[in-house]
Structures are given as C-alpha cells and as structure tokens.
Amino acid sequence: xxxxxxxxxxxxxxxxxxxxxxxxxxxxxxxxxxxxxxxxxxxxxxxxxxxxxxxxxxxxxxxxxxxxxxxxxxxxxxxxxxxxxxxxxxxxxxxxxxxxxxxxxxxxxxxxxxxxxxxxxxxxxxxxxxxxxxxxxxxxxxxxxxxxxxxxxxxxxxxxxxxxxxxxxxxxxxxxxxxxxxxxxxxxxxxxxxxxxxxxxxxxxxxxxxxxxxxxxxxxxxxxxxxxxxxxxxxxxxxxxxxxxxxxxxxxxxxxxxxxxxxxxxxxxxxxxxxxxxxxxxxxxxxxxxxxxxxxxxxxxxxxxxxxxxxxxxxxxxxxxxxxxxxxxxxxxxxxxxxxxxxxxxxxxxxxxxx
Amino acid sequence: xxxxxxxxxxxxxxxxxxxxxxxxxxxxxxxxxxxxxxxxxxxxxxxxxxxxxxxxxxxxxxxxxxxxxxxxxxxxxxxxxxxxxxxxxxxxxxxxxxxxxxxxxxxxxxxxxxxxxxxxxxxxxxxxxxxxxxxxxxxxxxxxxxxxxxxxxxxxxxxxxxxxxxxxxxxxxxxxxxxxxxxxxxxxxxxxxxxxxxxxxxxxxxxxxxxxxxxxxxxxxxxxxxxxxxxxxxxxxxxxxxx
Numbered sequence: 021x022x023x024x025x026x027x028x029x030x031x032x033x034x035x036x037x038x039x040x041x042x043x044x045x046x047x048x049x050x051x052x053x054x055x056x057x058x059x060x061x062x063x064x065x066x067x068x069x070x071x072x073x074x075x076x077x078x079x080x081x082x083x084x085x086x087x088x089x090x091x092x093x094x095x096x097x098x099x100x101x102x103x104x105x106x107x108x109x110x111x112x113x114x115x116x117x118x119x120x121x122x123x124x125x126x127x128x129x130x131x132x133x134x135x136x137x138x139x140x141x142x143x144x145x146x147x148x149x150x151x152x153x154x155x156x157x158x159x160x161x162x163x164x165x166x167x168x169x170x171x172x173x174x175x176x177x178x179x180x181x182x183x184x185x186x187x188x189x190x191x192x193x194x195x196x197x198x199x200x201x202x203x204x205x206x207x208x209x210x211x212x213x214x215x216x217x218x219x220x221x222x223x224x225x226x227x228x229x230x231x232x233x234x235x236x237x238x239x240x241x242x243x244x245x246x247x248x249x250x251x252x253x254x255x256x257x258x259x260x261x262x263x264x265x266x267x268x269x270x271x272x273x274x275x276x277x278x279x280x281x282x283x284x285x286x287x288x289x290x291x292x293x294x295x296x297x298x299x300x301x302x303x304x305x306x307x308x309x310x311x312x313x314x315x316x317x318x319x320x321x322x323x324x325x326x327x328x329x330x331x332x333x334x335x336x337x338x339x340x341x342x343x344x345x346x347x348x349x350x351x352x353x354x355x356x357x358x359x360x361x362x363x364x365x366x367x368x369x370x371x372x373x374x375x
Numbered sequence: 376x377x378x379x380x381x382x383x384x385x386x387x388x389x390x391x392x393x394x395x396x397x398x399x400x401x402x403x404x405x406x407x408x409x410x411x412x413x414x415x416x417x418x419x420x421x422x423x424x425x426x427x428x429x430x431x432x433x434x435x436x437x438x439x440x441x442x443x444x445x446x447x448x449x450x451x452x453x454x455x456x457x458x459x460x461x462x463x464x465x466x467x468x469x470x471x472x473x474x475x476x477x478x479x480x481x482x483x484x485x486x487x488x489x490x491x492x493x494x495x496x497x498x499x500x501x502x503x504x505x506x507x508x509x510x511x512x513x514x515x516x517x518x519x520x521x522x523x524x525x526x527x528x529x530x531x532x533x534x535x536x537x538x539x540x541x542x543x544x545x546x547x548x549x550x551x552x553x554x555x556x557x558x559x560x561x562x563x564x565x566x567x568x569x570x571x572x573x574x575x576x577x578x579x580x581x582x583x584x585x586x587x588x589x590x591x592x593x594x595x596x597x598x599x600x601x602x603x604x605x606x607x608x609x610x611x612x613x614x615x616x617x618x
Contacts, residue, residue: 218475218495219486221468225476228465235425235459236477237451237535 048296055201059194068193070310072265075200076258077306080279081286081298082207083254087247088284089292090220092227093143095248096280097154098255100161103274105131105256106263107165107172110180113264115171120183124260131256132249139248143241146230155277162275178269196265203261204299207254212295214247223247278323282309285330291340300341305329378403378539378570379424379455384433386419393419394430395594401539406561406571408581408602411591412614417574418460420591421541425457426450437539452478456537460544460574464524464531466517470508473516473527474499477534502530506560522553529560539570546577558584582606590614 055075062068084098108130112123142153165172172178182192214220222243225233234240263269273279286305291297305326312322337344381399385392394416401407409417422428424435426447434443437453445453465473475495478485485495503509506526511519516527525545532540542561546554558580561571575581581588582602590598590605592614598605605611 217487218478221472221475222478222486224468224472225465228467229463231427231447232459232463232465233476234447235427235451235457236531237448238476238478239446239448 056198059190059197065190065193066314068190068197070307072193072197072200073310074303074306075197075204076262077282077286078299078302079200079204079207079258080255080283081290081302082204082211083251083258084283085287085292085298086207086211086214086251086254087244088287089298090214090223090227091244091247093146093150093244093248094284095154096151096277096284097156097158098251098283099275099277099279100154100158101131101135101252101255102259102262102279103158103161103165103269103271104134105259106269106274107178107259108256109260110178110263110269111171113180114178120264124257124264127260127263128253128257131259132253135252135256136245136249139245139252140241143244143248154280158275158277158280162271165271165275172271173269175271177271178263180263180267180269182267183264192265196261199261199265200258203254203257208295208299210250210254214250215295219243219246281330282306282326285326285333288340289329289333289337291342293339294342297340297342378438379572380436381420381424382434384420384423384435385431386416386423386428387431392594394423397433397591397595399424399589399596401570401572402587403538403570404565404568405586406565406573406584408585408588409572409574409591410576410578410581410588415591415614416594417591418543419594421457421543421574424450425455425541451535451537454536454538455541456532456535456539457541458525458528458532458543458545460547462521462524462528462548464516464519464527467515469513469515470503470519470527471496471499471512473531474503474534477531499534502533506530522549525549525553525557529557533564537569539572540564542571542573542575544575545573546575546580554580 058071059068062071080098080102084095088094105127107127109120109123109127112118112126113120116123116126118126138157142150142157145153166175168174169176184192184195187195214223222233222238222240225236225238226240226243230240259274262274282305286301287298288301289305290299290301309322309326312319312325316322333340379399379401381397384394384397384399386394397416397420399420409420411417419428423430423433426442426445426449429444434441436442437450437455440453442450442453465476468476500509500512503512506529508519508523508526508530511523516524519527529542529545545557545561549557554577561573561584565571573581573585585602588600588602588605589596590608590611592610597610597614598608600608
C-alpha cells in the first residue's frame with residue numbers, strides 16, 4: 021500500500037479546462053473582438069447575411085455536440101428541433117399574435133417538451149438504430165409541416181414579420197448577428213458547465229461504455245434524455261431566431277437532412293469533444309458552403325463536397341481538427357516535459373502495480 | 376442478516392438454460408466465493424443479481440429489500456457494486472474522471488457539482504492512493520497497463536461506497552504479485568465490513584481468500600461451505616474432474 025507522500029502535487033484536475041496558455045487566450049480575445057466588430061467591418065449586405073448564417077451554424081453544431089460529443093449518440097435529425105423551434109416561434113407570432121420575445125420563449129419550450137418526450141423513445145435505440153430514429157423524426161415533421169397548410173402555410177412557407185418594425189435589411193442582419201452571438205455564448209457556457217460537472221462525466225461514460233456506466237450507478241436513460249432536451253432547446257432557440265431573422269420558413273430547408281448532416285460535419289471537423297471544436301468547424305464549413313453556392317449557384321456541388329469532407333474527417337481525423345493540430349504542435353515541441361520525475365519509491369510501487 | 380438472497384432464479388437463452396432454479400444466500404461481512412466449470416451460469420447469475428439481465432422467474436433481495444426487476448443503476452444505489460470479467464474502464468476518460476462517474480446517490484446538487492469539487496476529489500484520491508494509482512489521476516485510462524486498469528475498476532466501484540461487492544474473475548490475466556495485492560485489498564475491505572462475492576477460476580486465490588464457497592454446476596448450486604469442506608466434496612470433484 022503506498023503511503024501518501026508529504027510532497028504531492030496538488031490534486032490533478034481531470035478535465036480539459038478553458039485554454040490556459042497566454043498566447044492562445046490573447047488570440048481568442050482578439051477573435052472575439054473581431055467577431056463583435058464583424059457587422060461593422062463587413063463590406064456589403066451579403067457578407068453581413070453570411071456572417072449571421074455562420075454564427076447560427078456555430079450555435080447549431082455546438083448544440084449538436086451536447087448530445088453527439090458527450091454521449092456519442094449521433095443524431096442526423098437535429099434539424100427537427102431547429103425546424104420545430106422556427107415554426108413554433110413563427111406560429112406564435114403569426115397565428116397567436118404573441119410579441120416576438122414571447123413567441124421565441126414558447127418555441128424553445130415546445131422544442132424542449134417535444135425532445136424530452138421523443139427522447140424517451142429515441143434513446144432506447146443505440147448506434148445505427150438511433151441514427152435511423154432521428155432521421156424518421158425529421159422526415160415526419162417535414163411531412164407534417166408540408167401537409168398542415170392551415171397552420172404552417174404548407175409548401176408555400178410561413179411568412180414571419182420582422183422583430184423590429186421599419187428596420188433596414190443591414191440593421192436587421194446586425195441585430196440578429198448579435199442575438200445569435202449571445203446564443204452561441206450561452207451554448208458554449210452550457211457545454212463548458214456540463215463538461216466540468218459529474219453529469220458530464222456520466223455522459224462521457226455513456227459514450228465509452230453505457231452498460232458499465234449503468235452498473236456504476238449512472239441513470240443512463242435520464243442522463244441521455246436530459247442531454248437531448250438541453251441540446252434540442254438550444255437548437256430550437258436557433259430556429260426561433262432564424263424565423264424572426266429570415267422571415268420565411270421553407271419546410272424543405274428547415275426540416276432537411278442536409279441541415280442536420282451539416283451540424284454533424286461541423287462538429288466532427290472541429291472536434292466534438294472540445295469546447296470550441298464545433299464552432300471552429302462551423303467557421304470553416306459554413307463559409308465554404310456559401311462560397312460554393314455563390315460561385316456555382318444552386319447546384320448539388322456543395323453537398324457532394326461536404327460529403328467528401330465528412331468522409332476525409334471520419335477516416336483521417338475521427339477526433340477532429342483540434343486534437344490533430346495539438347498532436348502536430350506537440351511533435352515540434354521539446355520533449356522533456358513528457359518525462360516525469362519519479363522517486364525510487366514511486367518507481368518501485370508502479371512496478372509492483374503494473375503487469 | 377442476509378445481504379443478498381435469491382430464490383428460484385431461472386434464465387434461459389433460447390434452448391440453453393443458463394441458470395436453473397438457483398437459490399443463493401450471502402451472509403453479511405463474509406468473503407464468498409462462487410466457483411464452477413465454464414458455462415455453469417456464474418456470470419449469468421451475476422448479471423441477474425445486478426439487474427443487467429432480467430430473470431425468467433425468481434426473486435432477488437438485497438439487504439431485505441426486493442430488487443427483482445430493478446434497473447442496474449438503482450441496484451447500484453442500493454449498495455451493490457460490481458466489476459466485469461473482462462476489465463472495463465472508460466478508456467478516453469482520465470483516471471480521476473473514471474472515479475467520478477460513480478454516484479452513490481443521484482442528487483441534483485451532486486450531479487451538477489464540478490469535477491473539481493474538493494470533497495469528491497479527495498474521496499477519489501483516497502481510494503486511488505489505496506490502490507496505488509494516485510500519481511496517475513490525470514492520465515487517460517487507456518494508457519494504463521491491464522493490471523492498473525483492474526485496480527482502477529475496483530477503485531471506481533468503491534467510490535459509491537457499496538456494502539456488497541461482486542468481483543468477476545479479479546485474478547484473470549494479472550501477474551501473481553498483483554493477485555496477492557488484490558487479495559490483500561479484498562481482505563482489508565472485508566475487515567471494514569464489506570461483503571464480497573467473487574467468481575474466480577484461480578483456485579489458490581479462492582481457497583486462501585474466501586471464507587465461504589458456493590459451487591455452481593449446470594445453472595444451480597451443488598455445494599456450499601468452508602474451503603476445506605468444499606475441496607473434499609465428492610460432488611465438487613465430479614463437477615470439476617468428471618470422476
């Protein structure tokens with residue numbers, strides 16, 4: 021039995037914290053300033069519009085990773101929550117005549133309740149079965165939105181009046197750029213909070229070995245449903261903002277598998293186990309998508325390229341760009357830091373423990 | 376008082392009857408051994424008792440409470456911990472995170488509490504010190520040796536402070552020095568009042584460690600008693616050696 025050494029390093033922290041190195045902090049600070057200044061420095065309305073879209077995608081991929089990253093349950097149907105949030109908010113404004121803020125809150129609540137109920141059934145399936153359940157979910161909602169013309173406007177779409185009467189187009193883009201940025205910060209904060217809680221440890225344990233987690237006392241079903249609900253609420257909130265910002269809800273777009281797959285691609289590309297991974301992925305994929313749309317029109321090219329990119333990421337960087345870059349950086353660093361100093365006693369003990 | 380008792384447990388997989396009307400009675404504070412040939416139903420019994428699989432019939436009681444049909448996490452909260460036949464840790468979680476997965480009571484305050492909450496980390500470090508892994512708290516579990524993973528698995532089970540611990544082949548695949556160490560650890564924990572049920576094929580370990588041994592064959596117990604008695608029991612010799 022080892023005795024506690026009197027000079028022991030402080031209890032090692034067990035989790036990835038916010039980046040600690042000073043240059044990285046300064047870099048992130050500069051990025052944040054740049055982000056906040058973006059609507060003012062972006063030349064032209066289109067780039068402002070694209071900026072809103074990129075931040076929206078960052079919210080979506082971060083929300084997705086609250087389920088996909090922590091629990092390893094891959095949902096391809098997260099667009100269901102986005103579309104439902106958008107439609108619930110839109111219907112709140114148009115049909116119920118609620119103020120925009122109230123309709124937004126209603127939208128988030130509707131999505132959270134829907135996710136909790138649907139989640140109870142969905143998380144019974146694991147692996148590929150879960151993926152199929154989520155695809156079924158988004159497909160069903162898409163059909164409903166197209167068929168319930170009296171409520172949703174059907175295939176013609178739902179027109180949602182703007183949040184601020186008489187605001188200019190560019191003013192509207194700037195407003196929603198900041199609203200989406202605030203939502204992104206909330207989503208990141210929530211992700212960070214989960215990551216450093218025992219709840220987060222339980223979710224990660226589910227990802228690694230669900231049966232074992234259950235045997236250790238983790239109520240896995242409740243944990244998964246809660247994660248799905250929180251993730252869906254953020255996704256639905258993004259949908260609600262989208263409804264008020266974009267003003268026209270197209271059931272084919274908001275409930276599309278392509279939208280859901282984009283969230284997966286962005287999260288995996290950046291690294292769904294890292295706080296800023298999904299945001300990084302969104303900042304790469306969303307502008308690339310927009311670039312191809314503007315250069316090549318409404319072709320399927322960007323979808324094919326997205327698919328190819330997903331293929332490359334899953335094959336060569338399954339953990340995403342962040343750990344791949346970290347590994348590459350480590351290779352160029354001096355190696356001395358990796359050698360631990362051990363006392364004779366520790367060496368003896370670890371030899372005794374190791375097989 | 377009986378910590379764990381099972382009555383008339385039966386479980387079949389298709390045409391194979393894995394557990395066939397088994398009764399089990401464990402007394403508090405003892406190190407119990409469960410032995411038997413391969414395929415005699417020991418692990419299935421473990422899985423039924425811990426709630427991992429549902430028995431076709433029969434009841435399980437834990438410390439006087441009937442837990443038949445309970446989910447594994449509820450049974451864990453009722454004070455039963457287990458390890459697995461093939462050592463299972465969470466590979467991409469650090470040693471400390473592995474420790475903090477386990478919850479004695481799922482209170483919201485504890486669940487949402489930070490991983491760095493001092494009390495939890497101190498308890499975890501205490502257990503890690505006892506198994507000699509405290510210096511590896513920040514290491515990913517996948518980077519540990521197999522023997523260290525076995526120790527981590529046991530330490531993580533202890534985090535929930537279980538009164539009854541089921542060990543499925545604790546000596547499987549580990550070196551003799553470590554077998555002795557695990558044995559000592561079990562004795563210490565037993566001296567603190569914890570009851571053990573150990574499935575093991577290493578007879579030297581079973582005979583030296585266990586105070587009471589239950590022999591399983593074809594899905595039911597065929598003999599039970601102290602090690603000396605079991606070693607000379609003709610039914611046991613027949614089951615093991617076919618004589």
